[in-house]
Amino acid sequence: MMTTLTHHEDLKGAIGAQVEATLDDVQALYRQLHQTPELPFQEHKTSARLAEALEGLGYEVTRSVGGTGVVALLKNGEGPTVMLRGDMDALPIKEDTGLDFASRETAIAADGTEVPLMHACGHDLHSSCVVGAAGVMAGLRDHWSGTLMLVCQPAEEIFGGARAMLDDGLYERFGRPDVLLGQHNMPALAGSVGHIAGGAMAACTNLAVTIHGAGGHGSMPAQTVDPVVIAAHVVTRLQTIVSREVPPEETVVVTVGKLHAGTQANIIPHSAELEINIRSFDNALHARVVDAIERIIRAECEAGRSPTPPEFRVLNETIALHNDPTAVEHVRRAHAEHFGEASLYAMPRLNGSEDFPFFGNAEAGGFGGEDIPYVYWFIGATPAERWAETPGATVSEKMRHLEMPHSPYYFPGNAVTLRTGIEAMAAGALAWLA
Template sequence: MVTSSAARTALDLTADLPLPVLEDFYRDLHRHPELSLQEHRTAGRLAERLTGAGFETACGIGGTGVAGVLRNGAGPVVLLRADMDALPVQEETGLPYASGTPGVMHACGHDLHVTWLAGAAEALAAGRDAWSGTLLVVGQPAEETGRGAAGMVADGLYERFPAPDVLLAQHVAPGPVGLYPHSPGLLMSASTDVDIVVHGLGGHGSRPETTVDPVVTAAYLVTRLQTVLSREIAARESAVLTVGRIEAGTRHNIIPSTARIALNLRTQSAEVRERMLAAIRRIASGECLAAGCPREPEVTVGDNFPVTVNDAETDRRVAAVHTDVFGPGTVFDPGPAMGSEDFPHLVPAGVPYSYWFVTSTPAAVWDAAPGTDLMEKFQAVPSNHSPRFAPDLSTVAPGVRTLVSGALAYLTE
């Protein structure tokens, strides 16, 4: 039984969603993916819908960001956010609306996020007699690089638009359709990219004694880096170190002068992150010294994402409304994930936020996946960033309702 006024109002406002229109909008976005800070078409499509719904809209914030505001009397300012960028992935879904851009795909579901945001904005605008306050919607670029949210803020987002009292966002995820995971606290990990350049002494492959081979040194370095987690980080801590790329050389018989290694760290505390970075620098220096490299390695810290930590009270409040809308058993706490988000960069200091997930695996795919319980199947189905990731279209309506009901948890007070 629906008991809260926010849930009742959300169900009323989303009872007659124009699903064929929203689904066509989603298919169109999926066919036309755009990489980070190239989301011109996507931003234009979103801005068109916001303007049509009565929002004061601006484009080009932080490069390709979009924001729209709907002022509707006294009350809090609620921000709803969706990210817009695609990934350099060649699609393998076989969908009739698959990407038409070679090597680029919405493999993380940001096209669905934009669809949800557009649908929620239109539903709330049409039902403005039922709530009071200010609704700020944000289409954010470049989430995948970790630069989009900070770029919009630096470009004056909150000088052009009212600063929010609460921020809400969500992400599509694998799992059987109909679940809405919430964690009232630590939700996602920090991510840090690290680049290492090993400097050797190049030469002919037939005379290795006249060289210092950076490839061999890089191989030792990669192996030794695996001990950072196994021997330097306490077992109670959660962390991941991934070597995502090694590059060196041009031909079979040439010993190159340099080798490049790209790392990614996932951490859930600043202390562990700093300890890992210190270990990486020490190990890189030590291996190069042992190999007789002519100079110190270059260790550069690159893009980074912050930890995502929900305000507990805010998240419980939104989760309660979601439970009221979708029913018992649909909302649960999955615990922290090792994935990362740049959404916290959008959050003004001290302002609470809630971020949650919407599961999306088609029933046929989920049922065919090996395993007997939720986690076994979860590991087996295509996940975000997979070339086979294809959310079920049946998630369009629930994803709109989660945003609408979350906003109304504050706008109907």
């Protein structure tokens, strides 16, 4: 008895066959990228490898977009333009995974110090998945029509790469996409895919502050203005923003992650340095919180007789990530058809942050016109055996017990996760192009 395949079954099988054909090469690329990580805007070897891989698949490739970014186009007749984005920078962390291809690289950071390097957030996995999806889509030209735009983005960890590529004319030079698709690994079950509509990730501002005093001898405090005392009041008072100025139903985090002043006990220093991390899920509220921080610091400096107003410097920042609900449902349906409903999970909202939303927000991204809808989903990275033995009944409960991105022990690059990431990107793109 003959069985007639549906369009979706046929497409699922075609994707699977293409992944089989390209997986060994993508795994080799992944190991290569993992072993040789590079800091933000220093991804010269990484971007060259990715560009060469995409050129080998027949894509029209442009290098050095926004510094070290790579853009690849595959035009395949009339139809929409779908953009797939993967990031590629690493972190100043010493790897402790024990892998035989673990990083032993170091680099010179912006402050001139030598730092160890590690792909502790899986950006090597993300960019490898883009190359894998590129291979799948090139092999399935007969199944779709339109334009596929691939973006290998630098400097996500400092929220700099998306804007750098946009400022370098990304959409003017290569065309404005109709939809944007991206993904990130998480310590959920490998082989699973998580979706969330609306507010998914937080806006983030990292703010550096200098509080000025008038230093002197510790035995004569009346002849000084002590910036340490002012800074101590600032740290305490900033906690009242969340408790007394933010509506209780909103989520805001204000963290003073750095406080540095002085050189020894009997010297009152001339200044104190703070670095403050602010996170929220509402861009307008976020701006009000930053204003409140500056207002409090100025007032404490005046109360403490600071001879010079405080100085503020934004180290980096990004806006909240709001997935387009209609586009999320479209992608989720495609993923359900490809992976099966049982392989999907409801992704909880994350206080972590991304610069991916700049690609879709016309005002914040600086490209004008209407916003571009985007979907950012999450692929599981925990092998099944480890997942089964981890305490908890839900995804959120289990993830509390597992290594998270930015840990020196975090390794998301198992074969199941790599394959899932490739298939999720290809199935997501085909949801618009097929």
